[in-house]
Amino acid sequence: MKFIVSSTGLLKHLNQISGVLNSNNTLPILDHFLFQVEGNSLSISLSDLETTMTTKMDLDKSAKDGSFCAPAKILLDILKTFSEQPLSFDIDEKTMGIELSSDHGKYKVPGASADEFPKAIELEGGEKIKMSSSALFGGINKSLFATGNDEMRPIMSGILFEINEDNLTFVATDAHKLVKYVRSDVKAKKASTFILPKKPNNLLKSLLSTTDAEVELSYSNTNAHFSIGDVQLVCRLIDGKYPNYDAVIPKENPNKLTIDRHAFLNSLRRVSLFSNKTTHQIRLKFAGSELHISAEDLDFSNEASERLTCSYEGEDMEIGFNARFIVEMMNNLDSDQVTLEMSAPNRAGIIRSLDGLDESEDVLMLVMPIMLNA
Amino acid sequence: MIISHFDLDTFFVSVERLLDSRLNGRPILIGGVTDRGVVASCSYEARTFGVHSAMPMRLARELCPQAVVIRGNTSNYSKYSQMVTEIMKESVPVLEKSSIDEFYCDLTGMDQFFGCMKMAHELRERIIRETGLPISFGLSHNKTVSKIATGEAKPNNEMEIAPGQEKPFLAPLSVKKIPMVGNKTYQSLRNLGVQKIKTIQEMPMEMMERVFGKHGIDIWKKAQGVDKSIVVPYSERKSISSERTFERDTIDVVKLKGILAAMAENLAFQLRRGDKLTACITVKVRYSDFNTHSLQARIPYSAADHLLIPKVNELFNRLYDKRLLVRLVGVRFSHLVGGGHQINLFEDSEEMISLYQAMDRMRNRFGDRAVLRASGMGAKTIGQTMNPFTGEPPMLLANRHA
Numbered sequence: 001m002k003f004i005v006s007s008t009g010l011l012k013h014l015n016q017i018s019g020v021l022n023s024n025n026t027l028p029i030l031d032h033f034l035f036q037v038e039g040n041s042l043s044i045s046l047s048d049l050e051t052t053m054t055t056k057m058d059l060d061k062s063a064k065d066g067s068f069c070a071p072a073k074i075l076l077d078i079l080k081t082f083s084e085q086p087l088s089f090d091i092d093e094k095t096m097g098i099e100l101s102s103d104h105g106k107y108k109v110p111g112a113s114a115d116e117f118p119k120a121i122e123l124e125g126g127e128k129i130k131m132s133s134s135a136l137f138g139g140i141n142k143s144l145f146a147t148g149n150d151e152m153r154p155i156m157s158g159i160l161f162e163i164n165e166d167n168l169t170f171v172a173t174d175a176h177k178l179v180k181y182v183r184s185d186v187k188a189k190k191a192s193t194f195i196l197p198k199k200p201n202n203l204l205k206s207l208l209s210t211t212d213a214e215v216e217l218s219y220s221n222t223n224a225h226f227s228i229g230d231v232q233l234v235c236r237l238i239d240g241k242y243p244n245y246d247a248v249i250p251k252e253n254p255n256k257l258t259i260d261r262h263a264f265l266n267s268l269r270r271v272s273l274f275s276n277k278t279t280h281q282i283r284l285k286f287a288g289s290e291l292h293i294s295a296e297d298l299d300f301s302n303e304a305s306e307r308l309t310c311s312y313e314g315e316d317m318e319i320g321f322n323a324r325f326i327v328e329m330m331n332n333l334d335s336d337q338v339t340l341e342m343s344a345p346n347r348a349g350i351i352r353s354l355d356g357l358d359e360s361e362d363v364l365m366l367v368m369p370i371m372l373n374a
Numbered sequence: 375m376i377i378s379h380f381d382l383d384t385f386f387v388s389v390e391r392l393l394d395s396r397l398n399g400r401p402i403l404i405g406g407v408t409d410r411g412v413v414a415s416c417s418y419e420a421r422t423f424g425v426h427s428a429m430p431m432r433l434a435r436e437l438c439p440q441a442v443v444i445r446g447n448t449s450n451y452s453k454y455s456q457m458v459t460e461i462m463k464e465s466v467p468v469l470e471k472s473s474i475d476e477f478y479c480d481l482t483g484m485d486q487f488f489g490c491m492k493m494a495h496e497l498r499e500r501i502i503r504e505t506g507l508p509i510s511f512g513l514s515h516n517k518t519v520s521k522i523a524t525g526e527a528k529p530n531n532e533m534e535i536a537p538g539q540e541k542p543f544l545a546p547l548s549v550k551k552i553p554m555v556g557n558k559t560y561q562s563l564r565n566l567g568v569q570k571i572k573t574i575q576e577m578p579m580e581m582m583e584r585v586f587g588k589h590g591i592d593i594w595k596k597a598q599g600v601d602k603s604i605v606v607p608y609s610e611r612k613s614i615s616s617e618r619t620f621e622r623d624t625i626d627v628v629k630l631k632g633i634l635a636a637m638a639e640n641l642a643f644q645l646r647r648g649d650k651l652t653a654c655i656t657v658k659v660r661y662s663d664f665n666t667h668s669l670q671a672r673i674p675y676s677a678a679d680h681l682l683i684p685k686v687n688e689l690f691n692r693l694y695d696k697r698l699l700v701r702l703v704g705v706r707f708s709h710l711v712g713g714g715h716q717i718n719l720f721e722d723s724e725e726m727i728s729l730y731q732a733m734d735r736m737r738n739r740f741g742d743r744a745v746l747r748a749s750g751m752g753a754k755t756i757g758q759t760m761n762p763f764t765g766e767p768p769m770l771l772a773n774r775h776a
Contacts, residue, residue, distance in 0.1 A: 175719045248719050279651065279675065279713030298649075298712050299610060320714055346717060346727040370714040371727060373649055 003037055003062035004088045007102070010057070011079040013044060014072075016210075016231055017053035019203045020046040021072055032069035034117040035089075037062050046072065047118050051200050051235040054120075060086055067114035070098055074109055121234050126220035129163065131186040133228065135360075136215050137208035139170035140201050142181045142363055145328050147198055148174030155240045157198050161219075164191035171245050177325045178245060178366040179332075185360035194219055195238040200226075207231060249366055250348055253341035255314030257286060258354070261338045265330040267306045271295045272323035274304035281370050282323040287316045295323070319345045320370035326351075329365045345369060376481045377605060378494045378513040379520035380501075382458065383529045385475035386415035388507045389454050390444055401425075401441040403434050408621055414446060418529060457505050465497050470605045478517055480605035491534050498532060514540065518601035522551050540599025545572035552596050559586065559593070571597050614641055614762050615656075617704025623662040625699055631687060636750025637705045638679070638686040640742060645677040645707065646734055648763030649714065652707035655682065657689040660702035669693040678715050679747075680726065682707075 014033065025031055025048070034045040040062060045054040068091050082102060090099040096111040140159065148156035153175075160171040168186035172179050204226060208215075213229035219237075226233040268282070275282050275295035285292035289312055294305035319342060330338070335353030342349045351365040382388065386404045391397045401420035405413040411431040423438035435443065455474045462469050468480035481490045494513050501509050512523025514535035522544065527533035535543050549555055549563050549571055566585065568574060574582065574597035582590035595601065616637040624630065634657065645652060656670040669689045676682060686705055694700070717727060736744045 173719060175721065176716055178719060243720050276712050278711045279716075281713045322716060344724075346724060346731075348719070366719070368717040368719050370716050371730070372714050373646070 001037065001062075001064045001066040001068075001093060002088065002090050003042065004060045004086050005042065005057070006060060006084065007079060007082040007087045008084045010087065011076075011082075013055045013057045013230070014076055014079065016055050016207060017044065017046045018072070018076060019206060020048050020051055020053050022048050029069065029112060029116045029118070031072055032112055032117065033072050033075065034067065034069050034114060036067040036114070038065050045117070045120070048199075049118055050197065051203065051233065052118070052120055053203065053234075054232040056230045066091070066093065068093075068096060068098070069112040069114060069117055071109055071111070078107065121223050121236070123218055123220050123223055123225050123234075126218050126223075127163075127188060127190060127192060128216065128218040129168075129186065129188045131168070131183070131215050131217065133208050133212050133215050135168070135183045135186050136204065136217075136226075138361055139168070139181050139183060140205045140208070142332055143170045143172035143179040144198075144201055144205060145332060146172040146174060146177050146179040146365075147201075150174070155195060155238055155242055158195040158238045159198075159201055160193060160195050160242045160245075162193045163188040165189070171242070173243070173245060173366075176322070176368050177329070178249070179329075180245070180249070180364045180366075182362040183360055184362070192219070193242070194221075194224060195240070195242055196224060197235065197238050200224075200233060200235040203233060204228075207233075248348070249350070249364070250343055253343045253350060255286070255312070255317060255342045257291065257310055257312050257340040257342075258337060259291065259308065259310040259340070261330055261333060261335060261353070263308060264338065265327065267293050267308055268323055268327050268330065271304045271306055272327065274302040275323055279370070280323045281320055283318060283320050283372065285316075285318045286312050286314070288312070314342075317342070317345060318372065319349065320372040321349070321367060322370060325367045329367065333363070333365075345372065375515055375604075376485060376490050376513070377515065377517055377520050378479050378481055378490070378511050379517065379524045380462070380477040380479065380498070380509055380511045381521075381524045381528070382455075382475035383508040383510055384415055384417055385455075385507070386446055386451055387417045389451055390446075392454075392506050393450065397442060401438050403431065403438070403441045403443045404446045405431050405434075405443075407431065407443055407445050410619055410621060416441075454505060454507060458501055458507065458509070461501055461504060462497070465493075465500070468605050468607050470607055470609075478520070478605045481513075495532060502530075516540075516599070516601035517603055517605070518553060518596045519543070519599050521553055522547065525551060541575060544597060544599055545570065545575060547571050549574060549597075552593060554589070554593055554596060559589070562586070611710065611762055613706050613708035613710065614644055615704060615706035616641055617658065617702060619660075619702045620700070623699035623701050625697060627694070630694070630700060630703055631690065632749045632751075634686050634690055634703055634705055635683050635747060637703075638683045639747055639750055641705060641707050642677055642679050642682050643734060643737055643742065644762055645710070646715075646730070647738070649712055650710045650763065651675040651677050651713050651715070652682070653709035653711065654707070655685050655689060656706040656708065657686055657693055658702070658704040658706070659690070659693055659700055661696070662699040662701050664701070666702075667693055672709075675711060675713070676715060678722075678730065 030048055036043045040059050041056060042059050043054055043056045045052060085103050088101045091111065096113055098109050098111040100107045143159055147159060156174055162169040165187055167182050167184045170181040207228060211229050216227040218225045223234060223236055271293045272280055272282055272295060274297060276297045282293060282295040289309060291308045291310045296303045329351050333353045335356035337354040339352050339354060340349050346369060348366045348368055353363065387402050402417040403413055403420055404415045405411050409432050413425060413427050413429045413431055413434050415427055416425045420438050420441050425434045425438050451474060459471055462477055466479040470478040472478060484490055484493055491513055494511055498509055498511055508530040510524050510528045510531050512520040512527055512533050514520045514523055515537055519535055519540050523533045523535050549568055550560050574594060579591060579594045582594040618633055653675050654670055654672055656668050658668040660666040669692060671685060671689055673685055733745050
């Protein structure tokens with residue numbers, strides 16, 4: 001079989017799905033792209049067994065329908081070196097040898113039979129909803145940093161999708177911080193929940209940052225299927241029960257700080273440089289309309305403190321946090337003003353943004369404090 | 375560099391004699407009084423009977439039946455050690471307290487003003503005058519030579535090794551006098567036919583390296599009178615630990631677990647008091663045949679009882695699978711880092727956090743053992759009265775080998 005394709009067009013499409021590639025696969029076939037030619041259309045897939053991504057593009061010319069697998073790394077590497085030009089692929093259907101011809105010369109590489117490539121997962125039953133790419137991107141982008149890395153608790157390594165008649169809620173937590181992002185412009189007829197693993201979240205995040213095509217999402221108990229423009233992503237879901245996050249978000253938080261996000265972020269960045277390099281522990285002290293941020297590292301005799309004017313309602317208090325958590329949160333918010341609501345030094349602090357959000361979105365970030373010695 | 379090493383002579387004995395003058399001139403043994411105990415310190419009178427420290431108390435009593443045996447009181451010793459430390463701190467620019475009765479002073483540059491030997495001599499006189507404790511010192515160009523010189527000067531004397539005289543001074547001494555050479559290395563050296571430091575001085579360095587590896591190079595350098603290590607004024611505690619030798623070996627698992635839990639509880643409190651977290655737990659078991667096994671585990675940084683005690687328990691369960699009589703159990707927390715407990719959203723309840731804070735307040739006010747888990751109440755002597763994070767060296771326990 002034989003076909004001709006534009007070099008930069010092919011590279012663009014391969015890059016859309018190349019994130020699926022693992023650096024060390026046990027199955028050699030997982031290091032291959034699956035090429036399927038049908039008429040003038042080429043679809044390319046990559047899979048790691050858990051997640052499969054497929055992209056579609058038009059061919060300049062094709063002689064015969066067929067499919068084959070091509071080694072991913074060498075193909076990506078050579079495509080990066082070509083300027084825009086037509087490339088012709090010629091596949092020997094007996095030996096699965098691939099011959100690539102460019103303006104410069106010929107390149108040969110062994111391929112593999114399409115039968116070896118893992119079969120695509122078919123969704124059985126399941127629901128189907130539509131949403132804007134900004135809704136999905138917002139949900140993943142705002143919450144992904146809060147997912148856990150603990151292999152002992154795989155559930156917390158993913159993002160919880162909670163869909164019902166009113167909205168779609170994204171939740172991520174590693175037991176020290178939590179993000180809850182609600183989109184009221186996404187609705188489903190039937191309420192359901194699933195946990196999407198970290199890797200497809202990362203893949204979707206980078207894909208969505210380049211496109212604004214509408215997203216079609218279908219899901220069953222075990223799999224989810226995202227269809228975004230030319231690209232399809234099918235993945236297995238994390239099996240298990242997500243912790244009851246709503247119960248641990250404190251409802252009564254009488255102490256409320258309102259502060260300029262940029263000023264707060266810059267102060268935190270500076271002060272945390274002087275905190276312990278492992279625990280990143282900082283102290284926030286609220287008194288009147290003044291916020292006192294301090295950190296120390298006894299091992300190196302480092303010490304820092306800053307004063308910020310803010311608006312604060314509630315009792316004077318002192319609370320300890322891991323500075324990295326709050327810096328991450330401040331970085332993931334877009335507003336000018338943020339609020340930090342607290343009740344006691346041993347209970348969660350809740351961060352919300354006051355402005356900069358769409359009408360249809362709402363975000364809540366929760367951070368657990370560090371126990372301070374009185 | 376000019377460094378002097380001060381060492382209080384038979385420190386524990388000297389303190390006891392200050393408190394009770396009837397002990398003067400008599401052979402004295404200080405250490406565990408039970409049969410399991412070892413000699414922590416003994417007077418020069420007792421040494422003439424062949425007694426030395428770290429010897430089992432039972433044997434020491436046989437060698438020297440007329441000796442006065444004293445249990446020893448660590449808080450008295452700390453108090454006198456502190457008095458000496460205060461005097462030293464006032465007089466020298468850089469002071470390292472390397473143990474309860476040993477000090478290194480960096481006197482570099484002082485010779486321009488005072489004359490180092492004169493200064494060290496006056497300091498020694500002052501300590502003897504103000505505390506009544508005999509003390510010896512050695513003065514030379516580095517720590518190792520000064521320490522060996524102190525050993526040679528003892529009891530209650532002083533010695534200066536002039537620059538360039540290090541090698542001739544060390545040459546006639548036994549290799550055992552080098553601080554790094556313990557029993558095992560000494561035996562290996564003797565098997566090689568090495569007895570005097572002079573022999574090591576004449577050996578090529580490569581030969582020491584072949585036999586002892588990196589360790590050998592260090593020994594060789596020290597034998598040449600070369601030691602580049604500096605006087606460190608403050609040393610961070612790298613780990614805290616607790617261990618217990620039983621009067622009678624036991625297989626009572628409930629008792630063992632109770633003691634381990636009590637140790638973990640106490641150490642966890644020490645961590646919290648010092649604003650520290652641990653990331654590595656080690657459990658140690660010594661069987662009646664002296665075979666010692668230990669098992670360690672990495673954990674996320676923590677100082678919370680409810681995370682540490684179950685982990686200690688789990689390690690003990692994995693470690694103790696022999697049903698043999700146990701002589702000693704111990705717990706160690708290492709990989710310490712400064713900081714408070716990061717509260718967990720799902721696992722830590724507010725009540726739990728408040729409980730820790732309340733218990734720690736009680737302990738700070740009324741002492742370490744003011745409040746305990748019931749399971750650990752049987753273990754009577756667990757618990758350190760000292761805060762381990764003050765920069766002071768750990769107290770040598772009477773039942774532990776030096």
